[in-house]
Amino acid sequence: MKEKSQGLLDLTKVILARIFSEDKCNQLTDEQLEILSDIVLHHLIKLETRQRTVLTKRYGIGGGDSETFITIGDSLGVTRERVRQIELKAIYRLERAARPYLIKAMFNIESEEASTK
Secondary structure, three states: OOOOOHHHHHHHHHHHHHHOOHHHHHOOOHHHHHHHHHHHHHHHOOOOHHHHHHHHHHHOOOOOOOOOHHHHHHHHOOOHHHHHHHHHHHHHHHHHHHHHHHHHHHHHHHHHHHHHO
């Protein structure tokens, strides 16, 4: 399986924590988390350019280091508060778009675990 950036895995954990319980999220294996991060990446690509840029810079997705609100704001020509607002809206949109697919994937993961017991 291809190696995912830590930033994408971190963003996936943020999205999962908004949908599922903390216990359920903590029980995921690295392999399961990578499968779920594919879903998040698929929907991340569909976000508006500015939202995608903020999330990729904030979480260091695509090979860079994670950046602060201030540095992202400077590169986009907006305030750090505006960057924070864009990030929150982008996470909300990403969660809404990916939610049904993540729920289905989690159900499949749980079904596989139940069948192996």
